[in-house]
Amino acid sequence: MGKQLFEIVEGGGVTTPKGFRAGGLHCGLKKTDRHDLGVILCEVPATAAAVYTTNLFQAAPLQVTREALAEDGMLRAVLVNSGNANACTGAQGDADAKAMQANAAAALGLGASQVAVASTGVIGELLKMDRVNAGIEKLPGRLRSDAQGSDDFCQAILTTDLVKKVSCVTLTVDGQTVTIAGAAKGSGMIHPNMATMLGFVTTDAKIGSPLLQGLLREITNVSFNMITVDGDTSTNDMLVAMASGLAENNELTREHPDYEAFAAGLLHVCAELAKAIARDGEGATKLIETVVVGADSNEAAQAIAKTIIGSSLVKSAVYGADANWGRIIAAVGRAGQPVNVGTVDIRLGDIVVLEQSRPIPFDEEIALEYLKGDTVAIHVNLNMGSGQAKAWGCDLTYDYVRINAAYRT
Amino acid sequence: MGKQLFEIVEGGGVTTPKGFRAGGLHCGLKKTDRHDLGVILCEVPATAAAVYTTNLFQAAPLQVTREALAEDGMLRAVLVNSGNANACTGAQGDADAKAMQANAAAALGLGASQVAVASTGVIGELLKMDRVNAGIEKLPGRLRSDAQGSDDFCQAILTTDLVKKVSCVTLTVDGQTVTIAGAAKGSGMIHPNMATMLGFVTTDAKIGSPLLQGLLREITNVSFNMITVDGDTSTNDMLVAMASGLAENNELTREHPDYEAFAAGLLHVCAELAKAIARDGEGATKLIETVVVGADSNEAAQAIAKTIIGSSLVKSAVYGADANWGRIIAAVGRAGQPVNVGTVDIRLGDIVVLEQSRPIPFDEEIALEYLKGDTVAIHVNLNMGSGQAKAWGCDLTYDYVRINAAYRT
Incomplete structure (x- = not known):
């Protein structure tokens, strides 16, 4: 066996890395009473990266997130709704995605460009913004740094998924413990080219945004981009990563002696989520x-x-x-x-x-x-x-x- | 409405064009008692053309047919079995396809290179050649020039298809009545690039083999190659056309005043068969x-x-x-x-x-x-x-x- 580069954290989730809280609630977009609005908040500005669907028709929230990241490569929070994709919704859809960002920023005391947004669900219907906004108001009170917070968030991003998808590892960088965690949802319209799903990675590693972006893309190509459920590529899918830096390692570079361990840990998290999405593909039994x-x-x-x-x-x-x-x-x-x-x-x-x-x-x-x-x-x-x-x-x-x-x- | 270039022949089939007989019987490759061996025979040497699957793994009969056509572009007969694809069967499969050709030629009093062969069914199992050979012996006695002959042949090429697929038109070339007919089978592994099915076209038009080949390919691209059932491309599929020339028109060329009518008629036959395959796709309701x-x-x-x-x-x-x-x-x-x-x-x-x-x-x-x-x-x-x-x-x-x-x- 090769050297063990990381350890799996059983029961870990997106709130396990230092600096992250998360939560979720039911605001009324889903017909059942399951959670349909969730947020991950980082207590410090996190370096961030994202990859997006290759579908030419990209949903409104993708452009909003792209612009937020373009500003300075940093994020404090990501807001997600399920039950409605806010895709093919025209100018009103664009305005709604911007409003989600602005309202979440106000509720959390952040600048708008510090908030990424994501949506998943039915295409071509306008969001019920009164419900979304009422939910956003309540979200700060639901934020938790424990497993329940991660769990609530995982629940909030699901659509036809049957199980929550989460993965977490720890590894050592400069003698400091670094944690990487991820959450994802499937489970139809799952096909190569980052056209897979919503995925959210949190880590407390110190790593610059450009390097995180490059690594995230490389790893996406051999994890999320290598799964397919039905060959259909969604308009909405994205993977967002946030690194709080609170593990206090020296900033990771490609030359850093522990870079390989970090990359292996991140790959493990992404591959586990990808496999979980495949296994939970719509109607799948195996x-x-x-x-x-x-x-x-x-x-x-x-x-x-x-x-x-x-x-x-x-x-x-x-x-x-x-x-x-x-x-x-x-x-x-x-x-x-x-x-x-x-x-x-x-x-x-x-x-x-x-x-x-x-x-x-x-x-x-x-x-x-x-x-x-x-x-x-x-x-x-x-x-x-x-x-x-x-x-x-x-x-x-x-x-x-x-x-x-x-x-x- | 534009000029009516051809007329649809209700109840017409592959034996309707002058010079063709056909038949089918159960030789024992299918578990049910449905026909599984069929033949179309032309009473004179027919100019012929064929297009084949683009799958790199091509079944044994495709190579045998390709060689038969390469000789002089002429055919007298095409022999087809269903229930076994004779694909991925190695040297024995090649020998079996050659034996089918030779035995059918002997039974029908033809040269081997005058006989095309085609197979459809399960991949990777050897043909039960004793049953095939016994069936071939009986085939000459089952040949008929009426609708029953066409019907028996259509039945013999089916696998999971629910309905027989046939189309027939007539048109006028040089004042002579020309008939074009086709039969086909689907109904899984149906996807673009001549990876669609088995199809057989008979006509009594006088048309050279190179022109028939060019036209068949053009028309395949906008008919059979535009259907899909499941995106899978079979190892076995081919479309074979035979023209007896017994309508006694002047030989068709691209400049012939009735070429357009012939092409329109052939397109109609191929498009009708293609749509019939799609409609009868495995499990399809519409x-x-x-x-x-x-x-x-x-x-x-x-x-x-x-x-x-x-x-x-x-x-x-x-x-x-x-x-x-x-x-x-x-x-x-x-x-x-x-x-x-x-x-x-x-x-x-x-x-x-x-x-x-x-x-x-x-x-x-x-x-x-x-x-x-x-x-x-x-x-x-x-x-x-x-x-x-x-x-x-x-x-x-x-x-x-x-x-x-x-x-x-």
């Missing part, structure tokens, strides 16, 4: 992990891994615990990447089903047992080069259809 | 037609139309009769094509839901009624240029999942 090795390049491996994980036929077969590797090789062959059609190996977990592109007899009973598990790994070796990638997704089930056949009603 | 106009180019319009029709979220919403246009605009925005985010109009049938990218209030009851119909049209106008395209697909339903969760079992 997580599918696709590992592609031996490709011409990492990019080719990524494209192939994502094509497999995005195949409705592969996803349906996994749901049915059917070892239908023909659909896997068909996905490999249509990914638009260089493939030697005579040298492909495929394993389902440890069960070899194809070697040098030839079917290998396997025990259907053992395969059935394996595929009935809650995590299914698909390994593909192209035996061409050293390119490799991992991608995550979920099975396609009756419930995906049920959920999406009547989302608005 | 046909979705997407029309994109006002794009920068036809290519951009095609990409956007196919992204919309391929969106699991759009497909689920149509299944649920939910006028969730947010998912349509999200698909437009992630298609990777130039889009002006402020000028998009969207209609569902005649119901305007978005104008200049702004939501237009509409009557939900009327929209619900419309979306409950068996054909749903999605119109998108980008208001940018003159590029346009049509694409066809189907809704995503519980039954798609049911069918594909246990296809092999």
